[in-house]
Amino acid sequence: MGRQVKLRIWRGNKENGDFQNVNVEANEGEVVLDVIHRVQATQMPDLAVRWNCKAGKCGSCSMEINGKPRLACMTRMNTFEEDETITVTPLRAFPVIRDLVTDVSFNYKKALEIPAYSPPANLGPGEARMEQIDVERSQEFRKCIECFLCQDTCHVIRDHEENKKSFAGPRFFIRIAELDMHPLDTLRNRKRTAQEEHGLGMCNITKCCTEVCPEHIRITDNAIIPMKERVVDQKYDPIRWLGSKISKREGIS
Amino acid sequence: MTNTDIERYSYDVVVIGAGGAGLRAAVEAREAGFRVAIICKSLFGKAHTVMAEGGIAAAMGNVNSSDNWQVHFRDTMRGGKFINNWRMAELHAKESPERVWELEMWGALFDRTKEGKISQRNFGGHEYPRLAHVGDRTGLELIRTMQQHIVALQQKDAKEYGDAEINLKVFAEVTITDVLIENGAATGVYGYRRETGSEILFEAPAVILATGGIGKSFKVTSNSWEGTGDGHALALRAGGKLIDMEFVQFHPTGMIWPPSVRGILVTESVRGDGGILTNSEGKRFMFDYIPEIFKDKYADTAEEADRWYKDQANNRRPPELLPRDEVARAINSEVKAGRGSPHGGVYLDVSSRLPAEEIKRRLPSMWHQFKELADVDITEVPMEVGPTCHYVMGGVQVDPDTAAAVGVPGLFAAGEVAGGMHGSNRLGGNSLSDLLVFGRRAGFGAVAYLKDGSTKPKLSDAIVAKAHARLNAPFARTGGENPYTIHQELQQTTNDLVGIIRIKSELEAALVKLQEFRTRIKNVTVTGGREYNPGFHLAFDLENMLIVSECIARSGLAREESRGGHTREDFPKMDPKWRQINLVCAADGEGTSSTAKPATMMSKELAGLFDPDELAKYFTDEELASVKGGSN
Ligand SMILES: Cc1cc2nc3c(=O)[nH]c(=O)nc-3n(C[C@H](O)[C@H](O)[C@H](O)COP(=O)(O)OP(=O)(O)OC[C@H]3O[C@@H](n4cnc5c(N)ncnc54)[C@H](O)[C@@H]3O)c2cc1C
Ligand code: SF4
Ligand code: SF4
Ligand code: FES
Numbered sequence: 001m002g003r004q005v006k007l008r009i010w011r012g013n014k015e016n017g018d019f020q021n022v023n024v025e026a027n028e029g030e031v032v033l034d035v036i037h038r039v040q041a042t043q044m045p046d047l048a049v050r051w052n053c054k055a056g057k058c059g060s061c062s063m064e065i066n067g068k069p070r071l072a073c074m075t076r077m078n079t080f081e082e083d084e085t086i087t088v089t090p091l092r093a094f095p096v097i098r099d100l101v102t103d104v105s106f107n108y109k110k111a112l113e114i115p116a117y118s119p120p121a122n123l124g125p126g127e128a129r130m131e132q133i134d135v136e137r138s139q140e141f142r143k144c145i146e147c148f149l150c151q152d153t154c155h156v157i158r159d160h161e162e163n164k165k166s167f168a169g170p171r172f173f174i175r176i177a178e179l180d181m182h183p184l185d186t187l188r189n190r191k192r193t194a195q196e197e198h199g200l201g202m203c204n205i206t207k208c209c210t211e212v213c214p215e216h217i218r219i220t221d222n223a224i225i226p227m228k229e230r231v232v233d234q235k236y237d238p239i240r241w242l243g244s245k246i247s248k249r250e251g252i253s
Numbered sequence: 254m255t256n257t258d259i260e261r262y263s264y265d266v267v268v269i270g271a272g273g274a275g276l277r278a279a280v281e282a283r284e285a286g287f288r289v290a291i292i293c294k295s296l297f298g299k300a301h302t303v304m305a306e307g308g309i310a311a312a313m314g315n316v317n318s319s320d321n322w323q324v325h326f327r328d329t330m331r332g333g334k335f336i337n338n339w340r341m342a343e344l345h346a347k348e349s350p351e352r353v354w355e356l357e358m359w360g361a362l363f364d365r366t367k368e369g370k371i372s373q374r375n376f377g378g379h380e381y382p383r384l385a386h387v388g389d390r391t392g393l394e395l396i397r398t399m400q401q402h403i404v405a406l407q408q409k410d411a412k413e414y415g416d417a418e419i420n421l422k423v424f425a426e427v428t429i430t431d432v433l434i435e436n437g438a439a440t441g442v443y444g445y446r447r448e449t450g451s452e453i454l455f456e457a458p459a460v461i462l463a464t465g466g467i468g469k470s471f472k473v474t475s476n477s478w479e480g481t482g483d484g485h486a487l488a489l490r491a492g493g494k495l496i497d498m499e500f501v502q503f504h505p506t507g508m509i510w511p512p513s514v515r516g517i518l519v520t521e522s523v524r525g526d527g528g529i530l531t532n533s534e535g536k537r538f539m540f541d542y543i544p545e546i547f548k549d550k551y552a553d554t555a556e557e558a559d560r561w562y563k564d565q566a567n568n569r570r571p572p573e574l575l576p577r578d579e580v581a582r583a584i585n586s587e588v589k590a591g592r593g594s595p596h597g598g599v600y601l602d603v604s605s606r607l608p609a610e611e612i613k614r615r616l617p618s619m620w621h622q623f624k625e626l627a628d629v630d631i632t633e634v635p636m637e638v639g640p641t642c643h644y645v646m647g648g649v650q651v652d653p654d655t656a657a658a659v660g661v662p663g664l665f666a667a668g669e670v671a672g673g674m675h676g677s678n679r680l681g682g683n684s685l686s687d688l689l690v691f692g693r694r695a696g697f698g699a700v701a702y703l704k705d706g707s708t709k710p711k712l713s714d715a716i717v718a719k720a721h722a723r724l725n726a727p728f729a730r731t732g733g734e735n736p737y738t739i740h741q742e743l744q745q746t747t748n749d750l751v752g753i754i755r756i757k758s759e760l761e762a763a764l765v766k767l768q769e770f771r772t773r774i775k776n777v778t779v780t781g782g783r784e785y786n787p788g789f790h791l792a793f794d795l796e797n798m799l800i801v802s803e804c805i806a807r808s809g810l811a812r813e814e815s816r817g818g819h820t821r822e823d824f825p826k827m828d829p830k831w832r833q834i835n836l837v838c839a840a841d842g843e844g845t846s847s848t849a850k851p852a853t854m855m856s857k858e859l860a861g862l863f864d865p866d867e868l869a870k871y872f873t874d875e876e877l878a879s880v881k882g883g884s885n
Contacts, residue, residue: 013784027511027512027513029510029511029512029513029514029626029627030511030513031513031626034513040737040787045737045779045780045781045786045788046780046781046785046786046787046788046789047787048784048785048786048787050295050296051477051478052295052299052301052303052304052477052478053301053303053304053477054477054514054517055304055514055517055518055622056622056625057303057304057390057393057618058295058299058303058304058477059299060295060296060299074625074626076625076626097448097785098448098784098785099785101448101785104296111401111404112404112407112408112411112417115408116360116402116404116408117359117360117401117405119358119359125351125354125355125357125358126313126354126357126370128357128358128369129368129369129370130362130365130369131365131369132364132365135362135363135364135365138362139362139388142362142387142393142394142397143390143393144397145303145393146298179360182360182362
C-alpha cells in the first residue's frame with residue numbers, strides 16, 4: 001500500500017544551504033512529518049526537524065510546505081497529487097539554525113515585553129468567581145499552541161527584519177487581547193500600549209495570520225480589529241475609555 | 254576539548270525539565286531567593302505536559318460538596334491498589350486544591366460552574382466530579398500559565414536588576430547526559446546543546462529531576478520523543494534508586510488507525526462525558542469485566558449506568574469508568590477473543606450519546622484530532638481505540654515530604670520521574686496535580702538543603718572529564734550500527750515481551766534480548782556533524798531507554814502477582830503478601846538489579862478512613878490487626 005513520493009527538502013545552516021531531492025515511501029494515513037521521519041531513519045540520519053506531540057498540540061513542527069506555513073504533523077500526505085513534488089523549507093521569517101529548524105527566540109523576547117497578568121490584590125485562593133461566558137473570549141486566545149505560524153506569515157516581519165524591533169506580531173496581539181479581556185486583570189492601558197509599544201498600528205488587517213492558525217483562532221476578527229477600534233475610540237473619548245476599564249466584563253467587543 | 258572550551262554556568266538550583274513539575278519547582282526555589290536554571294530538551298512551553306487533556310484532580314468540592322481530601326486519598330489508594338506511598342498520596346490529596354487555585358491566581362482560566370467557580374468533571378476512579386479542566390486542553394493551560402508566571406518573575410528581575418535572566422533562566426534545547434556526583438552528593442549536571450552539539454556544564458549544589466516519562470521505550474505510546482526515561486537513568490547512574498518500575502500504565506484508549514497515529518491518546522473525558530465501549534458484536538462489554546473488589550461501586554446494567562450521568566447520588570457509575578488497568582485489560586481480552594474492530598481495537602462511541610454540537614463543545618481537540626488525522630467524524634461514527642503505553646508509575650525513590658532522592662544528597666525528583674505516589678496504577682488527572690504538589694515540594698526541599706548549613710562538595714575536573722569523554726564516545730567510534738535500527742528493535746521487544754500482559758518465559762526472553770542491545774548500543778556510531786543531529790541525540794536516549802526497559806523487565810519478572818499496571822498471565826491474582834513489597838532497582842556494574850524491600854505501612858489514622866471490609870481485600874490478617882489495634 002505504500003507509494004513513492006518525491007520530496008524536495010531544504011538542507012543547510014545559517015551560512016548556506018540548498019534543496020535535496022529524495023524519493024521516499026508514504027503509507028496510508030501518513031502526514032508530512034511521518035515521511036520526513038522516514039527520510040531521517042533511512043537516508044539522512046542527521047536531518048534536523050523539530051517535533052513533539054505529533055498531534056497538533058505543541059506547535060513544534062512548524063515549517064513551510066510548498067511555501068505555506070503549516071504544522072508538518074497535521075498535513076496529510078493524501079492532500080497532495082500522486083506525482084507532486086512536495087517542497088519543505090524552514091520558516092522564512094526566522095533565522096535558520098539547521099535544515100528545517102529555525103531560531104524562534106524572537107518570540108520569546110516578545111513574550112517578555114508583554115506586561116504579565118495582574119490579579120486583584122485582595123483575592124484569596126479559590127475566591128475568584130467568573131462566568132463561563134466571560135472567560136470564553138480569553139479562552140479562545142489561550143488555545144494558542146505557540147507554533148508561530150502566524151508570526152511567520154505576517155508580511156510586516158516576514159521580509160522586513162527592520163520591523164521586528166517594534167512589532168510584537170499576531171501571536172502577542174492575542175496575548176494582549178486575552179489579558180485585556182480577562183475578567184480579573186487589573187492592568188490598565190493594555191490596548192493603548194499594544195498600539196504604542198507593540199506595533200499594533202503596523203498591522204493592516206490582511207488576515208493572513210488568521211488563515212494559517214492551526215487552532216483556528218480568529219486573530220484578526222476577535223483580537224486585532226476590536227483592539228484597533230477601541231484604541232481609536234479611546235483616543236477621542238477618555239471618559240468612555242475609563243468606563244470600559246471599570247466594567248471589564250463588557251470587554252472590547 | 255579542554256575544560257575551558259566548555260560553556261560553564263553556576264547556579265544554586267538546576268531543574269532538569271520544563272514540564273509542570275520542573276516549572277513549579279523552579280518557581281518555588283526562585284521565590285525563596287535562589288538563582289535557578291531550568292533546562293529542557295525542547296523549546297520552552299513544549300514539554301509533554303502540554304499534551305495533557307482531561308484535567309487536574311483536586312478535591313475542591315465545587316461540583317459535589319461531599320468531596321474532600323479524604324475521599325480523594327481513598328480513591329488514589331484504591332486506584333493504586335494500596336501499594337502507593339501513603340504519605341505522598343496524603344500530601345497530594347490535601348494540597349492539590351491550593352495548587353489549582355494558585356494557578357488561577359497566576360492567570361489560568363478554567364471552565365466554570367454556574368456559580369462561577371472552577372468546574373470539575375468526572376473521571377475514572379474518582380468518586381466525585383473532581384477534575385478541573387479547560388475543554389480537553391488542560392495541560393496546555395497548565396504549562397502556559399506556569400510559563401507565563403516564570404516570565405512574570407523574569408520581568409520583576411528585569412525591573413530590579415536590569416536583566417530578566419539574571420536569577421531565573423531557561424536553557425531550552427539542551428540535553429543533560431550526566432548528573433555530576435562528588436563524594437556521593439550532587440554537584441551539577443553535564444550535557445550538550447541540541448542546536449550545536451556543543452557541551453555545557455552547570456555547577457549547582459541542588460539538582461531537581463523533572464524529566465517526565467518513559468513511553469518511548471515502547472512501540473505504541475502516547476508519549477512524545479522526549480519520554481525516553483532520561484531522569485530515571487540519570488538518577489540510577491548517580492547512585493539513586495528506582496521504585497515500582499514494573500507498574501506501567503497502558504491507557505485503554507489510544508488511536509489505532511491509521512498506523513501513523515497509532516498510540517496517540519483519546520482522552521478519558523470521552524468516557525467521562527458519556528462515551529461507551531462496544532465490541533464488533535455491538536455489545537457494551539465492560540459490564541462483563543467488573544472485578545469483585547469494585548462490584549459495589551459500578552453499575553451492572555446499562556440502565557443504571559446511563560442514569561448515573563444525571564443522578565450520581567442514587568446510581569453506581571458506568572463500568573467504562575473503571576480504573577485504566579481494568580479497562581485496558583478488558584479491551585485486550587475482547588480483541589484476543591476475536592471480537593475486535595477491523596484494525597485490532599474496539600469501538601468508543603459518543604456519537605450516539607451526545608448531540609453533535611455538545612461533542613464539539615466538550616471535546617474540541619478530540620473532534621479535531623480524528624477529523625484531521627483519521628478522516629473520522631466522531632459526532633457521526635464511533636472511534637476505533639486500543640491500549641497505548643501512557644505513563645510510568647515507577648520512578649525515582651524519594652522522601653515524600655521533600656522529594657529528595659533516596660541515597661543522593663542534593664538530588665531531588667518530582668513529577669512523572671518520581672515513583673511511589675500512584676502505586677500500581679495512576680488515576681486520570683492525578684498526574685497534573687502531582688506535578689504541582691511535588692514540584693513545589695522539590696523546590697522547597699532543595700531550598701532547605703541549601704540552607705541546612707552542611708558543606709557541599711566541590712566539582713572536580715576529573716568528574717567533568719569523565720562526562721566529557723562519555724559524550725564524545727559515539728563520534729569516536731566507526732563501523733558500528735545506526736541507533737534508529739536498535740531503537741525500533743528495542744521498542745518491539747518491550748511491546749511484545751514486557752507489554753500489557755506478561756509471563757515469566759517472555760520476561761526472561763526480554764532480559765536476554767536487552768543484554769544483546771546493551772552490547773550493540775556500546776558500538777553505536779553517529780554519522781554527520783554535531784549540529785542539531787538527531788542520530789547523535791538518539792544514541793544517548795537509547796541508553797536511557799535500555800536501562801528503563803531492563804528495570805521494568807527485572808521487576809516485572811520478580812513480582813509474581815497481578816496488580817494495577819502489572820499483569821502476569823502466570824500469576825493472575827493479586828496477592829496481599831506482595832502488597833507488602835516494593836521492588837527497588839539500582840545500578841549494578843554496567844547493568845541493573847531489582848531487589849525486594851518492605852513497603853511502608855499506612856498510619857492507623859489513614860487506615861481508619863477506609864471500611865475494614867475494603868482493607869481486607871488488600872491486606873493480610875496480621876496487617877489488618879495491626880492497623881485496627883487500638884484505634885477502634
Ligand atoms: C496525551 C497525554 C494526555 C495526558 N492527560 C493527562 C490528564 O488529563 N491529566 C493528568 O493528570 N495527566 C495526564 N497525562 C500525564 C501527564 O501529562 C504527564 O505525566 C505529565 O505531564 C508529566 O509532567 P512532568 O512535569 O513530570 O514532565 P514532562 O512534562 O514530561 O516534561 C519533562 C521535561 O523534562 C525535559 N527533559 C527530559 N529529559 C531531559 C534531559 N535529559 N535533559 C534536559 N531536559 C530533559 C523535557 O524536555 C521536558 O521539558 C497525560 C499524558 C499524555 C501523554
Ligand atoms: S492581519 Fe495584521 S498581524 Fe495578521 S498577518 Fe496581517 S498584518 Fe500581520
Ligand atoms: S495564534 Fe495560532 S498561528 Fe499564532 S502561534 Fe498561536 S496557534 Fe500558532
Ligand atoms: S509535533 Fe506537536 S504540533 Fe506538530
